[in-house]
Structure formats: C-alpha cells, structure tokens
Amino acid sequence: MEKIENYVKFLTHTIDDFRNFFKPDKQKELTTTILLIERTLEIIGKALEINGISIHVENRATKEIFTYTNEIKQVILNILKNAEDVLKERKVANPCITITTKEDKDAQVIEIEDNGGGISAYILPHIFEPYFSTKDEKNGSGLGLYMSKTIIEEHCNGKISAVNGDFGAKFIIELKEI
Ligand SMILES: Nc1ncnc2c1ncn2[C@@H]1O[C@H](COP(=O)(O)OP(=O)(O)OP(=O)(O)O)[C@@H](O)[C@H]1O
Numbered sequence: 626m627e628k629i630e631n632y633v634k635f636l637t638h639t640i641d642d643f644r645n646f647f648k649p650d651k652q653k654e655l656t657t658t659i660l661l662i663e664r665t666l667e668i669i670g671k672a673l674e675i676n677g678i679s680i681h682v683e684n685r686a687t688k689e690i691f692t693y694t695n696e697i698k699q700v701i702l703n704i705l706k707n708a709e710d711v712l713k714e715r716k717v718a719n720p721c722i723t724i725t726t727k728e729d730k731d732a733q734v735i736e737i738e739d740n741g742g743g744i745s746a747y748i749l750p751h752i753f754e755p756y757f758s759t760k761d762e763k764n765g766s767g768l769g770l771y772m773s774k775t776i777i778e779e780h781c782n783g784k785i786s787a788v789n790g791d792f793g794a795k796f797i798i799e800l801k802e803i
C-alpha cells in the first residue's frame with residue numbers, strides 16, 4: 626500500500642510538471658543551469674532509472690542566467706531522450722549519462738554525455754537538420770535536435786553543438802547570462 630501511495634504521489638507530481646511544462650511561457654526567468662537540470666530530471670529521471678540508466682550530475686557553475694526556462698528544459702529533455710534511445714537500442718552495458726555544468730568567460734555551459742558509442746562521422750554533420758533521423762518512423766520524427774537548435778540559438782541567444790567523447794555523444798549547450 627505504501628509503495629502504491631508513493632507511486633501515485635510521484636505520478637501526480639509528474640502530471641503537474643507536465644501541465645506547467647506545456648504552458649506557453651514567454652516570460653524570461655532568473656535561474657541556474659543546475660536548477661534546470663534538476664527540474665528536467667524530475668520529469669524524465671524516473672524513466673531513465675527504470676531502464677537501468679544511471680545519471681551523474683556534476684555542478685561546477687555558480688552564476689545565474691535569465692532565460693526561457695521551459696524551453697531550455699525541453700532541450701535537455703530531448704537530449705536525455707536521445708541518450709536513452711541509443712543506450713537501449715545498442716544494449717549498452719552499464720548505461721550511464723553524465724551531466725556537467727561549468728562556466729567560461731561569458732557563458733554558462735551544460736554538457737550531457739552518454740556512453741552509447743557516439744555518432745558516426747557521416748551522420749554527425751546532419752543531426753540538427755529537420756527530419757533527419759536514423760530511427761524508424763514510429764520512433765523518431767527527426768525534429769528533436771532541430772527544435773533544440775532553434776530554441777537555443779534563435780530564442781535564447783546561445784549555442785548548441787555535438788561532439789563524440791570517449792564513450793559516446795556529448796551535447797554542449799552554451800548560454801549567455803542575460
Ligand atoms: N546521444 C546520441 N547518440 C547517438 N546518436 C544520436 C544521439 N543523439 C542523437 N543522435 C542521432 O541524431 C539523430 C537526430 O536526433 P533527433 O532527436 O533530432 O531525432 P530523433 O531522435 O531521431 O527523432 P525525434 O524527433 O522523435 O527526437 C538521431 O536519429 C540519431 O541518429
């Protein structure tokens with residue numbers, strides 16, 4: 626009974642998260658990168674955990690940013706979902722996602738890296754294009770990263786890029802403080 630009750634509470638909370646999530650939010654808010662990550666993990670963290678994916682978060686940033694919070698959460702969610710897809714599809718042993726926040730001279734940076742084996746060199750230049758997907762029709766529209774790039778670079782005055790790290794793909798989001 627107790628477990629069921631906890632789970633219902635969790636689901637209720639998830640519904641609230643989603644309700645707020647899809648509200649059009651055109652108002653910028655003061656926030657931090659770590660807070661945006663934590664809020665996103667409240668939505669998708671449990672699903673990742675159920676799939677056996679471990680998540681490591683390392684916070685090395687200190688400054689606040691003034692931005693469209695729900696839009697950035699949407700981007701983080703897209704990237705995490707892609708990582709989940711690849712880790713499941715390739716049946717990676719000890720699947721894990723590492724999320725790091727850091728800052729450089731004029732940007733707050735979020736890095737999201739998985740150990741799913743990365744993106745082949747001939748695919749990498751195309752992943753931010755609309756309708757580009759290596760998944761079949763029902764599993765991918767190819768719009769996730771295109772939308773993410775539009776949000777970060779056209780709405781939020783930032784930059785998003787992808788590289789291959791040692792174990793898998795690494796997505797880098799750079800945000801200005803204002
Ligand atoms: N972490 C990752 N590791 C390996 N390949 C990736 C990763 N993230 C994205 N990709 C590649 O980039 C492509 C485009 O990603 P994108 O999120 O835009 O579309 P999608 O996931 O295929 O579909 P959807 O629009 O439903 O998200 C993917 O189909 C996949 O080939």
Ligand SMILES: [Mg+2]
Pocket residue numbers: 703706707765769770
């Ligand atoms: Mg996707």
